[in-house]
Amino acid sequence: MCICVDCKWVDRCKAYHSVEKQHGVRHLNLSPDFEPNQPVIHISLIDPQNEKDLAEIEWDVQDCKSFSLESGRWMRLRPNQTLPS
Numbered sequence: 001m002c003i004c005v006d007c008k009w010v011d012r013c014k015a016y017h018s019v020e021k022q023h024g025v026r027h028l029n030l031s032p033d034f035e036p037n038q039p040v041i042h043i044s045l046i047d048p049q050n051e052k053d054l055a056e057i058e059w060d061v062q063d064c065k066s067f068s069l070e071s072g073r074w075m076r077l078r079p080n081q082t083l084p085s
């Protein structure tokens with residue numbers, strides 16, 4: 001799970017904006033203005049359900065010196081939507 005969903009900077013953060021782009025999801029903010037300090041992005045390959053499909057790539061921020069806990073920040077910005085995984 002990406003730690004950004006519980007970070008107060010999530011809707012202003014340039015690193016999270018990149019993660020959204022890689023996942024092909026709608027951006028929280030088209031013009032993020034916050035540069036985080038040393039985010040560590042973990043990239044993992046997920047095997048396809050069947051051999052005809054391509055493997056999926058997951059991008060998650062797992063550590064970041066700028067992380068500032070605000071539990072449920074993403075969910076408050078996007079009520080009634082599924083949390084990105």
Ligand code: SF4
Pocket residue numbers: 003004007008009010011013014015016036037039061063064065066067068
């Ligand atoms: S944890 Fe870091 S990369 Fe993620 S939203 Fe917060 S400041 Fe940005």
